[in-house]
Amino acid sequence: MGSPQLESKKYFSVKVTDVNDVEPHFTKETFQFLTYENQKVDFPIGFINATDPDLGDGGQLTYSIISDNNNDNIPFQLTKYGFISTSHPIDREMKDIYKFKVSVKDNGTPSLNDTANIVIEILDKNDNAPYFTFPNNDPYNLDVHYHPHSKKDITILRASDKDTGNNAFLTYGILRSNDKNLFTVNSHTGVLSFSRTVYQNDAGTYELQFIVKDGGTPVQSATTAIILTLFVSNDTSPMLTAVPFQSGHDLNMTWVIIIVAAAVILSVAIVVSITLCVFRCINHTNNSPTTAENPNFLSQTEMRQLLYQTNNPVAITRNAEEIFNRNLQTIKSKSQFFLEMEQTPDEWKFSTTQRRLPPVPQRCDSIHSQGRRTSSIMSYNSDTLTSQKDREASKSNGKTKPYDEIPAEPEYTNDNPVAATILKGQQIQDTYLQPT
Template sequence: MSYAMFGSQRRGLGTRRLLLSLLLLAFWEAGSGQVHYSVLEEAKHGTFVGRIAQDLGLELAELVPRLFRVASKGRGDLLEVNLQNGILFVNSRIDREELCGRSAECSIHLEVIVDRPLQVFHVEVEVKDINDNPPVFSLREQKLFISESKQPDSHFPLEGASDADIGENALLTYRLTTNEYFSLELPTNSKQTKRLSLTLKKSLDREKTPELNLLLTAADGGKPELTGAVQLSVRVLDVNDNEPEFEQPEYKVRLMENAAKETFVIKLNATDPDEGVNGEITYSLTSIKPNRKPLFTLDENNGEVRVNGTLDYEENKFYEIEVQATDKGNPPMAGHCIVWVEILDVNDNAPEVTVTSLSLPVREDTQPSTIIALISVSDRDSGANGQVICSLTPNVPFKIMSTFKNYYSLVLDSALDRESVSVYKLVVTAQDGGSPSLSATASVSVEVADVNDNAPISTTRALDEADLPRQRLLVLVKDHGEPALTATATVLLSLVESGQAPKASSRASKGSAGTETALVDVNVYLIIAICAVSSLLVLTLLLYTALRCSAPPTEGACEQGKPRLVCSSAVGSWSYSQQRRPRVCSGEGPPKTDLMAFSPSLPPGLDSEVREEGQEVGSNHPGQACIKY
């Protein structure tokens, strides 16, 4: 009993380890941004493919806000994602043969993009073949002319069927209707196209059996199997008992794609041991596979094969040409051969570049390694002719990084400064490895968006450098950015009187008891220039002119003025402080109102005067500038 419990515990531990391994594998796939699914071709609309959102580690609630989208280059809308449940499903009919032809591998590449923050995932959906194509013969009826003089075990080639499917679904077997003269011989070597032949089991007698009609059936290896059939019409010939024979049953030729029309391919030669018309031979094309287009011509008299159409390596890499040589005997006899034409690739397709902008314009405070745009390249050529290298305009703060096969990301490589360069004109160049090489370019304009990263710069200038009473003024400048940036400047104020300095005696008018009102002009000029607030240039000119005032004072007395003090706080807000009434006196003349300015630390003289009067002058907080007028 304890042994059974121990075994059960071990099995439980093994199960948990297996589940843990599967979870780690799924987590790794989701983290790497690559997920693999498979789906059968011809699947109905709505067929479940996979839980793509879950497998990529995305929350369902994030799909719509983060602009979840799926792109499939050249595949249309075969697959779609339900944004409500994150399920990838079949949206329209998928025909594997239409997508990939007879290629052993067939996949749909999906590029999944989400924003905020930007993420790119690559998903491969393998399209699996189903047995949806029956074997097909190129002709409804095949005619064979066989001499009655033929000996048993003679072979007569037949044209086999073709199947658009792959693998077991394209593995063909053949059946022949039961008869006493012929048996079916299957090919023993592997060819791209199945080739068959009839084997004569016993001698023919034209007088007894002048003609035979047989049915040849081809069945594929699918479950359930699909079949195709062709009628074989065998006509027994008399007298002319030697058929033309080629020097070899098969020929192999190589041609460059895009070969010009009338380009020579091969010269075929067949011989017939018969004499006279029974030994005269004419040539004819029986079939051209795989597409049976008239891409080649054959001279019926000399057996020369020439190009008749456009050969495209990207469309077909091999052609099988069946040639028949027929003598002019009565009845005629024929011999057969096959010409295998291999098409060689030429670098005749320039790369294609597609740039998808994702994050434009780019803020100048964007961190390096941020993805700016996606780039995809393609080249229809193969081998080195189809290998594409992507490059970027030199001396720019960007770089190109390969993400998956022919997919790249345009990435910020170093810091940006909009004040130095506001727009970058980038050129992406895709160049293949052919000789000579072909290339293509795509232009990308990257605009740099401004951020508030420059503090204001203030400049000051004193208009009058005369040796007059001066006072320093602290000026605060603040911009409107987010966050706001500030700068300070110290301004020198000079007090200047217009006209002559007051004297002991002043001008008097007739009828006045004492001195007459004297008019003193005090002009103070202050220019403050403030520059470089973000991209806006602001020049502010402040001009303060002293008021002209006069008052007939009582002799020997000083009249109090009404100045007020306005202060500028260092944090940028303006406040109104207390008022005081200083005594402004001159020996004989009337009192005058002066313009005074002082910094937060009171200058000598003013500080003692304030203490004597026992009144506050503005705010003594550091960082304030005060103007008294």
């Protein structure tokens, strides 16, 4: 090294050229796809992809289907960019799943490649109608001999459908010629059997038509006919007429009618019961003790007794005629039964009830020489009056009196003019009140 030390600098660029040393690689080993049958041409199925870290031609990839004897007729095509589509219509009934291999390669030198598996499953469409496998002829002739120990099952209808899933779920039924409701078919198993007891008059020929339907959308169906000739043994039943048979719908309607009728009857019974209770309450109210106090509800005998034992005050003055007229006017104005008394005065003898009534007050007015008016009240107890029953008893004893007895009162002399006037008035009142 010299001294001083000298140096120089020079910059260089190095370009690294890529070599196709990495193979392309699919992101999956197996790609799975689903598609419906009967799709149009070029209908897209899916996309596959692979990666290659090389540059240039070594990183440019090309996809293709590996041909072999098994996939020469596959209905799919693959673009160089990895798109899979249909090449012609697909029929699932011909083949429902397709498996094949695809490859990817780069454009490097030498070219490198990779492979992957493709699985495409075809989904079903309801494009096939069911068909009967038995009976295989239309119409089909069937002879049935019935005897008392025969089983109810006659035969089994069989049908098939090329579709799958709900599109192949089959149900059976009878279309017509079952007017007597003699036959029935199991909707799922297709078993044809008798639906009721067979009688002699059921013998004959029946041209039954059956239908089978699938569960797809739209619904596909097929029909067939069986000419069934029924022979019935003479030992089957002595009955000459068949018992009417009610279908399930008729039975349901019968139950509905019965329930509605029962509900109506029950409602009517409840309404009638409530009405009767209301009327009884009204009658009970009308017959309560408060109404018994109303004179309108009294019998004729009670009214007469009240009439003649009334507690209307009787005024007594010195003038006997004035006493009679005043008392008569009072009774006419206050007794609502006066007319009845005038019409049937002779019926007094039928009153046999002894009543306790308040004493009849009697007032006597007197004027003294000094000009002062004094009054005196006297009363008789109605209990002291003899009843008709007592009079009849007296008559039987030979003691008859044409009047009711009034208890004796204190004697009044001429020295007491007031008392004499009261006694005179009492006699006049008794003459008016007592019947003859």
